[in-house]
Amino acid sequence: MSITTTDHDDAHGQDDGAHGDDHGHGPVVEGAENPGGPHETGYKRDQKERLMLWLLIGGDLLFLVLEVFTWFYLRTLNTSGLWNGAQCTTASPCTDGLGNPITSPIAKADPKHAIIIACLSILAAAFVWMSELAAKKGSAKRSVAGWAGIALVFMLAAVAWQIYQFQVLPFTTIDGAYASTYEFFMGSTLAHLILMAFVGTGLWIRAGKGRYQGGTWYRVRLIRFFAVWIAVSTTVLVVVAALFY
Amino acid sequence: MTTAVAPPLLEDTKLGPKAGGFYRRQNIWTGLGFGIFLGFVAWVVSHATIQGSNWGSDMVVTCTMLGWVIGFNVGMGTFNAPIRWMLGHDQTHEDELYAAGVSQGSSRYFKFCTDHKVVGTQYLVLVMVLFAVGGTLAMMIRTQLITAHSSFLDPQTYNAIVTVHGMVMIIATIIMVSGPFANFIMPIMIGAKDMAFPRLNAMSFWVVFSAVPCLLATFFLGGVNAGWTTYAPLSVQAPPAMDAFAMTIIVFVVSVTVAGVNTIVTVATMRAKGMTMGRLPIFTWGSVVGGALGLYAMPAFLVVMTMMITDRATGTSFFVPEMGGSQWLWENIFWIMGHPEVYVILIPPVAAVLEIASTFARKPVFGYKVAIAGFIAIASLSIMVWAHHMFTTGWAPNLAGPFMITTELISIPTGIIFLCTIGTLWRGSIWTRLPMYFVYLFIWNFIIGGVTGIYLSDVPADQFFHGDMFVTAHFHYTLLGGAMIGATAAVCYWFPKVTGRMLNERIGKVAFWTIALGIQVTYFGQFWEGFQGMARRIAQYNPQFQTANQMSTIGAYILMTGWIIFLYMMLNAWRRGKIAPANPWHAKTLEWKVPTPVPLENFVVDPVVTSDPYTYGEGVPDGQVVPEFAPTKEPELVPAGSAASGEPTATGGTN
Known part of the structure; x- marks a missing residue:
């Protein structure tokens, strides 16, 4: 492999590799946000972080797919009649995880709670998007932080409601496969929402400090991608759980 | 220039x-x-x-x-x-x-x-420690099996040791190349100053480090007696050690996922000018494909282990049939992870072997693009073969045929990569140094491991062999004889760049022959056990299997001796070995163009790549010796940090 050792200005006309950022092209300019190390432009950093985020979302998508697969697999098998206990009767009882008899179907979870949580996560994503648009337009930092603050409120509300839903479920984890999978969905959603709330808190604090002024709106775009993904995955789980009892 | x-x-x-x-x-x-x-x-x-x-x-x-x-x-x-x-x-x-x-x-x-070279070195040491732990457990297993009714270990302890041996080795082999070399070497190979996300890189190491005590804690929590596959319902019924085991995997998954993402982003966005995808060294391709496959496989591991913990700790019933669950759910999700994971282990060392073969044969990688296509084909097919692990379970018998075919199809790209390796060496003026010894051993072992794998992919043959020692011998030939020996070749090849010291080839050759002999005796013994019908994972056996077991145990002791010699050689060289020149193998890829020790951020001035990675002998008329190649002459050793091969360096000097 031959190399030359030169600064970038001498390299015009060369095949570019992945180093095409150094000439300032692309939609992004450096701004108030730390653009990266001393060798890194804002565009470069954005390019890297976007790819990282998409890959992580890809991994999380597989996690989601396997959750949904589990739901339909166990629902279809209905082993021992204990998907949701539809066949459990006094004459032919099933047994729960502690060996107690189950003589009637397991109650279906009220979809209202899950729908509210999905709506809250969608609203949170929408307000992150508003924050991004404000940053992109070059609005005052109060405006960017304001939208981010509203998004954070919805994220925290979603977390709180998800915890509340655990308290009001009509079943517990030991009540068969439907109950197990439903609670797994809830746990997974809660973990994602807490992560989202962490990121949302960062967005709000940093926006308040003016970190997204001066053309670094693309950092908010990354958070928006994540928020939209959380909203999508939450909604998918809600739809599956609500429609396929 | x-x-x-x-x-x-x-x-x-x-x-x-x-x-x-x-x-x-x-x-x-x-x-x-x-x-x-x-x-x-x-x-x-x-x-x-x-x-x-x-x-x-x-x-x-x-x-x-x-x-x-x-x-x-x-x-x-x-x-x-x-x-x-x-x-x-x-x-x-x-x-x-x-x-x-x-x-x-x-x-x-x-x-x-956050320096990728420090992280790579940390990984190298961790991998060596893990292999030492896993190897010690392996020796305890083989010692137990030296006689039919040995009481060296009680059956419960034996099962716990088998389980932890398996998982320690799986963790170690997954990170044995992607940890040390995709971190230390790969960024320099592509002309990058560091990994794309240095903090995530350091995180991936310390997170996996924190998983190791969880795994070792299982011995003090009753032991995990379910085998490394921890099939439900065994795993659901196991002692609390199983929770620590599952937590180990969950933490490990986080580390591997982050590391895989980092590798892919680094190659996609951090390449030097002129380092097009077609000019990437083959090892870089192997690291990327392995990382991407890990990104596919690891979420399944996370899902299945999390469900197992909730089954055990909160009373859910994913894998408990009498409560509405299914053990086949476990097997499906586990093997959706499990078979791609084999190729997460294999592909990076195979790519390293191709890299080494090219350097020492002084030829470009034969069929470079075909080999890359082979990696991608293996990765793609590996996600469609998981049910071959379940041929005998009774799950979906109608699917046995299709899964047999997809499994056998994998042998085609694997064979093509083999062809590329042989083609690279074919008619090359091979400079047989220590890394090449291990390349030869890789070829020998991997042929045996690969061919026996084809038997096991065949449904009728698998009905006979499933669960016996033939399977154990097969995957040890593949993962130890193939992947781990490939990784050992990589250690010998890049050791001078990582440590600035040369390995002692004389001691290395003693280690090599001992290891080579040990592998053959150990695992041929196990093939013999398998043909006789001896089951895996049993602490005591019928006396008719004793001769084969004694052969295998003697082989294991020979193998252990070889690894101890190799370890001694490494540690001794690290402390007081000869100082390595910047490019002792006269190789062409970028990592050899920087001084040793490699400076922080690798390149003081950014390199611009102007040619393919394997330009050995270009511009030399037929019949003449390639100038930089002198097979009978030892490279001149000069102090670290300087250079002496006459090749242009990234810092603008010559070396």
Whole structure:
């Protein structure tokens, strides 16, 4: 492999590799946000972080797919009649995880709670998007932080409601496969929402400090991608759980 | 070539007294301290609040392990940057230099250091420790099996050792190449200053580090007696050690996922000018494909282990048939992860073997693009073969045929890559140094491992062999004889660049022949056991299997002797080996163009790549010796940091 050792200005006309950022092209300019190390432009950093985020979302998508697969697999098998206990009767009882008899179907979870949580996560994503648009337009930092603050409120509300839903479920984890999978969905959603709330808190604090002024709106775009993904995955789980009892 | 005046090295930067912030006070000791403290607090709190409930002990173990992992990483500084980001206190350039190890000497190897070379070295040491642990357990297994009714280990302990041996080796082999070399070497190979996300890189190491005590803790929590596959319902019924085992995997998955993402992003976005995808060294391709496949496989591992913990600690019923679950759910999701994971292990070492073969045959990689296509084809097919592990379980017999075909199809791209390896060596003027010895051994072993795999992919043959020692011999030939020997070749090849020292070839050859003999005796013995019908994972057996078992155990002791010699050679060379020149193998890829030891950020002046990676012999008329190749002459050894091969260097000098 031959190399030359030169600064970038001498390299015009060369095949570019992945180093095409150094000439300032692309939609992004450096701004108030730390653009990266001393060798890194804002565009470069954005390019890297976007790819990282998409890959992580890809991994999380597989996690989601396997959750949904589990739901339909166990629902279809209905082993021992204990998907949701539809066949459990006094004459032919099933047994729960502690060996107690189950003589009637397991109650279906009220979809209202899950729908509210999905709506809250969608609203949170929408307000992150508003924050991004404000940053992109070059609005005052109060405006960017304001939208981010509203998004954070919805994220925290979603977390709180998800915890509340655990308290009001009509079943517990030991009540068969439907109950197990439903609670797994809830746990997974809660973990994602807490992560989202962490990121949302960062967005709000940093926006308040003016970190997204001066053309670094693309950092908010990354958070928006994540928020939209959380909203999508939450909604998918809600739809599956609500429609396929 | 144009030259530029080299700016001062980053290592020489004088940092202020507050550079690094919290990082200044954090190291492995604070990590251990915080980890033990938070683990203890979690144990006390969970014990006080949960112990009396139905699944109390499982929940207590889970909480304690989680407390240890979080505490350790808080103490190490893993979470410093995310928390500072959230609070809007970004790290300064001085902080980042401190985190990269500037002004810290060798203490940086015990800290949260973001320099990819430090992380690579940390991984190398961790992998060696894991192999030492796993190897010791293997020797205990083989010692138990030397006679038919041995009482060296009781059956419960034997099963626990078999399980932990399996998982330690799986973890170690997954990271044995992607950890040390995709971190240390790969960024330099592509002309990058570091990995794309240095902090994530350091995180991936310290997170996996924190998983190791969880795994070893299983011995003190009743042992996991379910085998490394931890099939339900065995795993659901196992002692609380199973919770620590599952927590190990969950933490490991986080590390591998982050590392895989980092590798892919680094190659996609950090390549030097002129380093097009078609000019990437083959090892880089192997690292990317392995990383991408890991990204596919690991979420399944996470899902299945999380479900198992909830089954055990909260009473869910994913894998409990009498409560509506299914053990086939476990097997499906586990093997959706499990078979791609084999290729996550295999592809990077195979790519390293191709890299080494090219260097020592002084020829370009034969069928470079075909080999890349082979890697991608293997990765793609490997996600469609998982049910061949379930041929005998009774799950979906109608699918046995299709899964047999997809499994057998994998042998085609595998064979093509083999052809590329042989083609690379074919008619080359091969310079047989220590790395090449291990390349030859890889070829021999991998043929045996691969061909026996075709037998096992065949449904009728698998009905006979399933669950017996033939399977054990097959996958040890593949993973130890193939992947691990490939990784050993990589260690021998890149050791001079990593440590600045040359390995002692004479001791290395003794180690090589001992290892080569040990592998054949050990695993031919196990093939023999398998043909006789001996089942896997049994502590005592019928005397008719004793001769084959004795052969295998003797082989294992020979193998252990070989590895001890190899380890001695490595440690001895690391301390007092001959100083390595910058490019002892006269190789062409970029990592050999930088001085040894490699400076922080690798290239003082950015390289611009103007040719393919394997231009051996270009421009030399037929019949003449390639100028830089002198097979009978030892390379001249000069002090580290200088260069002597006459090739242009990245810093503008010659070497």
